[in-house]
Amino acid sequence: AQKITQTQPxxxxxxxxxxxxxxxxxxxxxxxxxxxxxxPSSGEMIFLIYQGSYDQQNATEGRYSLNFQKARKSANxxxxxxQLGDSAMYFCAMNTGTASKLTFGTGTRLxxxx
Amino acid sequence: DSGVTQTPKHLITATGxxxxxxxSPRSGDLSVYWYQQSLDQGLQFLIQYYNGEERAKGNxxxxxxxxxxxxxxxxxxxxxxxxxxxxxxxxxxxxxxxVVEQYFGPGTRLTVT
Numbered sequence: 001a002q003k004i005t006q007t008q009p010x011x012x013x014x015x016x017x018x019x020x021x022x023x024x025x026x027x028x029x030x031x032x033x034x035x036x037x038x039x040p041s042s043g044e045m046i047f048l049i050y051q052g053s054y055d056q057q058n059a060t061e062g063r064y065s066l067n068f069q070k071a072r073k074s075a076n077x078x079x080x081x082x083q084l085g086d087s088a089m090y091f092c093a094m095n096t097g098t099a100s101k102l103t104f105g106t107g108t109r110l111x112x113x114x
Numbered sequence: 115d116s117g118v119t120q121t122p123k124h125l126i127t128a129t130g131x132x133x134x135x136x137x138s139p140r141s142g143d144l145s146v147y148w149y150q151q152s153l154d155q156g157l158q159f160l161i162q163y164y165n166g167e168e169r170a171k172g173n174x175x176x177x178x179x180x181x182x183x184x185x186x187x188x189x190x191x192x193x194x195x196x197x198x199x200x201x202x203x204x205x206x207x208x209x210x211x212x213v214v215e216q217y218f219g220p221g222t223r224l225t226v227t
Contacts (some may be wrong), residue, residue, distance in 0.1 A: 035215070035216075037218070043202060043220065043221050043223070044116075044218065044219075044220045044221065045204060045206075045218035045221075046116075046218075047116075047215050047216070047217060047218070050215055091157065093157075099170060100145060100147070100162060100169075100170070100208065100216070101147065101159040101162055101170050101172060102147075102149075102159060102216060103159070104156060104157035104158075106156055107156070107157075
C-alpha cells in the first residue's frame with residue numbers, strides 16, 4: 001500500500017518569497033506518479049504539477065517546481081515568488097503501478113502575507 | 115475551469131434519504147473517478163470507471179454505488195444517508211486509464227442533517 005505524508009499543517013510566507021512544502025511518500029512499487037494539487041477556499045482542486053518515478057529531471061510548471069529526491073522518497077513543492085493568490089491548501093498525492101487512483105496526504109495550509 | 119462539471123453544487127438532505135450526484139467529464143476523457151473529502155477522513159478515493167466499466171474500488175461503503183453511462187457521464191448514488199456522510203464529493207476525469215493528471219470538478223457539498 002502507498003502512503004503520503006505531509007508534516008506541515010500550516011506555513012506562512014511573505015509575498016515575493018519562495019516557499020517549500022514538504023511531501024514524503026512510501027511505496028514498494030518502482031513505478032509511480034507524484035502530484036500536487038491546490039485547493040483554494042472556494043473548494044475546487046486545481047492540478048499543479050506531476051512527476052513520474054522514472055523522470056530524470058525535476059518537473060517545473062511556471063512558478064511551481066517539484067524537488068524530487070528518489071532516495072529520500074520526497075517530492076517537495078517549491079513555489080517561487082509567492083503571491084497573495086497562492087494562499088490555499090496544498091495536497092501531495094500519488095498513484096502507483098497500473099492504478100490511476102490517487103492517494104492524498106493531509107495537506108498543508110499556506111498563507112501568503114504582505 | 116477544469117472542464118469537469120458536477121451537479122448539484124450543494125445538497126442538504128436528512129438522514130435515511132437517498133441522493134444522486136452527477137458528473138460530466140472533460141470532453142474526450144474516458145476515465146471518471148469519485149473522491150470524498152471529509153474533515154475526519156481527508157481526501158479518499160471511492161471508485162473509478164473507465165469507458166463504462168468499473169475499474170477500481172476504494173473505501174466505498176455498500177450504501178454507495180456508482181455507474182458510468184454510454185455518454186460517459188457518471189452518477190454517484192448515496193443511500194440510507196448518515197450524518198457522517200456529510201462531505202465534499204469530487205469527480206475527476208482523465209483521458210485514459212493510466213495518466214499523468216486527473217482534472218477535478220468543483221465538487222458537490224453534501225450536508226446530511
